[in-house]
Amino acid sequence: MAAIALVLAGCASEPLRGTGDLGVVIERASGSVQVVETTGQKAISRIEGLGDLSHASLVYSRDGRYAYVFGRDGGLTKVDLLKGSIVNRVIQAGNSIGGAISQDGRWVAAQNYTPGGVKIFNADTLELVADIPATYGEQGARAKVVGLADAPGNRFVWSLFEAGEIWVADVTDPRTPKVDKFRNIGREPYDGLVTPNGRYYLAGLFGEDGLAMLDLWYPERGVKRVLDGYGKGTEKMPVYKMPHLRGWAVAGRYAYLPAIGRNEVLMLDMETWQEAGRIPVGGQPVFVMARPDGRQIWVNFAFPDNSHVDIIDAEARRVVKRLEPGKTVLHMEFTPRGEAVWISARDDNRVVVYDTVTFARKVELKAEAPSGIFFTSRAARTGF
Amino acid sequence: MAAIALVLAGCASEPLRGTGDLGVVIERASGSVQVVETTGQKAISRIEGLGDLSHASLVYSRDGRYAYVFGRDGGLTKVDLLKGSIVNRVIQAGNSIGGAISQDGRWVAAQNYTPGGVKIFNADTLELVADIPATYGEQGARAKVVGLADAPGNRFVWSLFEAGEIWVADVTDPRTPKVDKFRNIGREPYDGLVTPNGRYYLAGLFGEDGLAMLDLWYPERGVKRVLDGYGKGTEKMPVYKMPHLRGWAVAGRYAYLPAIGRNEVLMLDMETWQEAGRIPVGGQPVFVMARPDGRQIWVNFAFPDNSHVDIIDAEARRVVKRLEPGKTVLHMEFTPRGEAVWISARDDNRVVVYDTVTFARKVELKAEAPSGIFFTSRAARTGF
Numbered sequence: 001m002a003a004i005a006l007v008l009a010g011c012a013s014e015p016l017r018g019t020g021d022l023g024v025v026i027e028r029a030s031g032s033v034q035v036v037e038t039t040g041q042k043a044i045s046r047i048e049g050l051g052d053l054s055h056a057s058l059v060y061s062r063d064g065r066y067a068y069v070f071g072r073d074g075g076l077t078k079v080d081l082l083k084g085s086i087v088n089r090v091i092q093a094g095n096s097i098g099g100a101i102s103q104d105g106r107w108v109a110a111q112n113y114t115p116g117g118v119k120i121f122n123a124d125t126l127e128l129v130a131d132i133p134a135t136y137g138e139q140g141a142r143a144k145v146v147g148l149a150d151a152p153g154n155r156f157v158w159s160l161f162e163a164g165e166i167w168v169a170d171v172t173d174p175r176t177p178k179v180d181k182f183r184n185i186g187r188e189p190y191d192g193l194v195t196p197n198g199r200y201y202l203a204g205l206f207g208e209d210g211l212a213m214l215d216l217w218y219p220e221r222g223v224k225r226v227l228d229g230y231g232k233g234t235e236k237m238p239v240y241k242m243p244h245l246r247g248w249a250v251a252g253r254y255a256y257l258p259a260i261g262r263n264e265v266l267m268l269d270m271e272t273w274q275e276a277g278r279i280p281v282g283g284q285p286v287f288v289m290a291r292p293d294g295r296q297i298w299v300n301f302a303f304p305d306n307s308h309v310d311i312i313d314a315e316a317r318r319v320v321k322r323l324e325p326g327k328t329v330l331h332m333e334f335t336p337r338g339e340a341v342w343i344s345a346r347d348d349n350r351v352v353v354y355d356t357v358t359f360a361r362k363v364e365l366k367a368e369a370p371s372g373i374f375f376t377s378r379a380a381r382t383g384f
Numbered sequence: 385m386a387a388i389a390l391v392l393a394g395c396a397s398e399p400l401r402g403t404g405d406l407g408v409v410i411e412r413a414s415g416s417v418q419v420v421e422t423t424g425q426k427a428i429s430r431i432e433g434l435g436d437l438s439h440a441s442l443v444y445s446r447d448g449r450y451a452y453v454f455g456r457d458g459g460l461t462k463v464d465l466l467k468g469s470i471v472n473r474v475i476q477a478g479n480s481i482g483g484a485i486s487q488d489g490r491w492v493a494a495q496n497y498t499p500g501g502v503k504i505f506n507a508d509t510l511e512l513v514a515d516i517p518a519t520y521g522e523q524g525a526r527a528k529v530v531g532l533a534d535a536p537g538n539r540f541v542w543s544l545f546e547a548g549e550i551w552v553a554d555v556t557d558p559r560t561p562k563v564d565k566f567r568n569i570g571r572e573p574y575d576g577l578v579t580p581n582g583r584y585y586l587a588g589l590f591g592e593d594g595l596a597m598l599d600l601w602y603p604e605r606g607v608k609r610v611l612d613g614y615g616k617g618t619e620k621m622p623v624y625k626m627p628h629l630r631g632w633a634v635a636g637r638y639a640y641l642p643a644i645g646r647n648e649v650l651m652l653d654m655e656t657w658q659e660a661g662r663i664p665v666g667g668q669p670v671f672v673m674a675r676p677d678g679r680q681i682w683v684n685f686a687f688p689d690n691s692h693v694d695i696i697d698a699e700a701r702r703v704v705k706r707l708e709p710g711k712t713v714l715h716m717e718f719t720p721r722g723e724a725v726w727i728s729a730r731d732d733n734r735v736v737v738y739d740t741v742t743f744a745r746k747v748e749l750k751a752e753a754p755s756g757i758f759f760t761s762r763a764a765r766t767g768f
Contacts, residue, residue, distance in 0.1 A: 018445065018447030020403055061402065253655075292766070337536070379404045380764060
């Protein structure tokens, strides 16, 4: 009987489930994450031991089973969503804030502040395969790397904050990445995004008003400035929190972008590369995210406006609704077909799920100081 | 010992795996499907007993675990990709060719030729919840239903072939669907597509040259004709095989559409709704599918040109490459980030996987008379 009990215990396994409706919620104060599922709108498990997640983001393996979590302490943790456990963890830098996974899913890249640079790892084993210091200028200083994203052709693109540069690396042979460097692209790029079709890399500038644009189909054409001087003639407010460009900022021909130091969302026409308009909003935007059908743009804000979310009607180009999910809204994530959105309210220790049509609150889930929310559908998308 | 062996046998379970990189290949002559995975580019299992799959398509549950296969014999089979087995199967019509799944994943709709109409099922249990006959005209005849797709707002959209109508059903309460009917939209709509953002429904017409377009954001504006009379002044060839609109036909602002009875792909500008050009190709197109980044458009053809595939460069607007995967190319499917494409060659009993940049053949998989290939990333997309 004892033997049978032992065998039964040994073969107790997780129930089979799909991974397409899963997600991860970062719990920033406790070094833990929750695995959630969006069909039943429930939490499945909590995984601890991920170190300093006070700023963290993640990418998914192409099968949606594993999350690669990049933590503030330079930790890179591979997490198994099905087993609810850590598979592997390396400390790969002193200070890191994010990363990307290659188009074919074989390589994970981490963007590091300290030491400034990009490291590339085997997605299966987390073996380090390349280390690309973000050196610039005559002294060989190292810049903080920001805005790292994947692009088609097994490339990674990123920006160097202090250097004002954009680099594009072809990792077809990751042990010898081919890196193209674009210099003098603008002052202090603070984040970047790759458009959903993988064609354009847009870096937001912090040191001046404008964005730098690189056409990845024709990199030989160099980097162009867009929305140059968008703040001219108006006074800039102090910036309490750096906005973020990652997420659904693109809907159709427009990119919706946070203005720096202004209570505005900028509309960039990506055919003409001209400003198409600007939308007044209730605070300095941090995340500007389009509902998957592009009909609404949802915006959260920096302190002290960080307990509400404004919803812009894309055609009307104005805010039509305000929601109050709770204290300190840090992030939002749409389900892939857009029927629901999950919003974290850090200081109310909850995640609120809204219906994106009726704006009804469907569910509230307890979470410890939640910040980023990431669904596995990102695995199938470029630039996420 | 016998007891332990029994217990061990009972707890043998499928290894855990993600579902994000899975797919299904229809084997049209043997009522079977193969479950495949695109990371290792391998087959995992074969599932038999799906009836007549001589024309078949499928949609996925939102978690990517289950496929709902619509077969020619009116069968609707729910298949578990992880267990490699049939969960449930109903014969719901005399003759059916496809279906869709609602935005929230709760309802599966089948489009039927005989009896003409749409039936809606609970996605978990396959319980029938609604039966919507495609009746039209004064005699109450029933039309064949074609071009059924899901749209945001928990809607389904479809066309009635003989009637020349487009219907939109809101299934928020699926037992009492609210159906709007648009009449006189054109002669013999043969298929339809919903654009990736879920905004426009386009029905291709067989009885005349043109397409019918419905703006699902403003259905009150009615159906508009686009590309009207595109074949005027030229002679139409006999059509051996009806083209198909389902798939990645949209890239950026353009829809790439098969011309009926002509060796051409039409480019439709979806901002102006004017023809943007036409691209000569090597046969009458059946499937016209954009690589996910929109940089290439891949086309297969009707008999007698059905053993090659033409690749269009989207910017150059001309064919730049021809591939010969094998005899009788029936379908193609891109991996979600576009690095590979899987192509079925029915009469060579194989599926060929190509690198979409180098056009190298990566792998050939044996398959019995393969036709449709569908990857689970469709679960996260509208209109698929």
